[in-house]
Amino acid sequence: MSTDTAERTRESRRSGMLIAAVRWMENLSETWYAYLLLTPIFIILGVVALYPLLRTFELSLYAVSTDLTSLNFVGLENYIELFTGGKDRYLPGSNTFLPTTLSMPAIVSSALAVTIVFAVVSVFFETLIGLGQALVLDQDFYGRRWIRAAIIIPWAVPVVIQGIIFYLMFNSNIGFATPPLADLGLLASTNTLNDPLSALFIILVADIWKTSAFMALLILAGLQSIDRSLYNVAKVAGASKWQQFKHITFPLILPTVAVAVLFRMVGAMKVYGIIDTVSSCAVLPSLSCMVVSTFNTRVGTSASIAFVTAAIIGIIVMIVIVWQGEDAI
Structure with missing residues (x-):
């Protein structure tokens, strides 16, 4: 051939x-x-x-030796001690993983409780404010483009700069925002940033200020995908603005809102930077704070907290999928 x-x-x-x-x-x-x-x-x-998730779980099954030179296999002991308080001695300050009581001081000293409270409260208000902003921006008025651009500015601010801004605003010695809020009983009048309740309030305000724009942009995209002829039909039928929102707008943007809530809930569960820059993880703990603070000396503890955080995020994702169906993501 x-x-x-x-x-x-x-x-x-x-x-x-x-x-x-x-x-x-x-x-x-x-x-x-x-x-x-x-x-x-x-x-x-x-x-x-x-x-990385499987590797994290693998590391969570080990504990650092007393001389910090080797890892010893301990199985699920890290998780058992984490939920029974055995790991609390490794956390900074007087913080705990679970709240020891149902009192407010115990709740704001618990990494898990602070993370969940922060995620639920911040995402709730961010969704409400973002929805309001999106409804306004969806209207046709002069200067709409400039207002859209202005709303994005807080979201574009880096976390470190955001933290410095709110640190200066609420510092009890030089901050202008502390005295009026302290008079209302919302903040401690002295040593404000080292008070856990005050720090939680400030960090919630900071996160809502920054991330409402993110929610507004996502919801606005859902609003602009609605067929405008539906509103014309509703007007002919005599529907009020509220009825149009209730029966047309909200049902059609609900999948978009669900996705926006999912994204923000996942991000809020990983809160770290704003806490560390405004106050400190020793004053106000979060799950991510605990992961960072224990990583260098207690790898197994750090990995177990990280895996629990990932598991909670996974549960949140599954809840949203069950709520909105497979089309939610």
């Missing part, structure tokens, strides 16, 4: 394999074809996300 003939034979085989592969893909159902296209993404997610 000549060289040219052999080359043509190899090319024919390669072409035949390619044609067979194309025909195989054409015969796939829409579901399996979608899975095929998503396969590279699944592989990337497995490497980037799943492996």
Whole structure:
């Protein structure tokens, strides 16, 4: 067989394999074809996300030796001690993982309680304020573009700069915002940033100020996807503004709101930077604060807290999926 003939034979085989592969893909159902296209993404997610999660769980099964030179396998002991208070001695200040009582001082000293309270309260108000901003920005008025740009500014501010701004605003010695709020009983009048309740209030205000714009932008995208002819029909039928919002606007933007709440809830569960820059993790703990503070000396404790945080986030994601169905994400 000549060289040219052999080359043509190899090319024919390669072409035949390619044609067979194309025909195989054409015969796939829409579901399996979608899975095929998503396969590279699944592989990337497995490497980037799943492996670190499994590695974190593996580290959580070990404890650092007393001389801090080696890791000893302890199984689920780190988790048991974490939920029974055995790990509280490794946390900064007088903080705990779970609240020891239902009193407010115990709640604001608990990393888990502070994280959940922060996530629920901040996301609730951010959603309300963001919805209000989105409804206003969805209207047609002069200067709308400039107002949209202005709303984004707080969201664009880096966390460190945001923390410095609120540190200066609420510092009991030089801050102008502390005296009037202290007169209302919302803040401690002295040593404000070292008071856990005051610090929690300030950090909530700081996060709501920054992230409401993020919620507004996401909800605004949902509003602008609504078919405007629906409102014309509603007006002809005599529906009021409230009835239009109740029966048209809110049901149609609810999936968008669910996604926005999901994104913000996941972000809020990982709060760290704003706490560390405005006050400190020793004054007001969070789960991420505890992960960072124990990482260098107690790797197993740090990994167990991180994995519990990831598990809580996973539960939140599943709740949203159950609430809105598979189309939620």
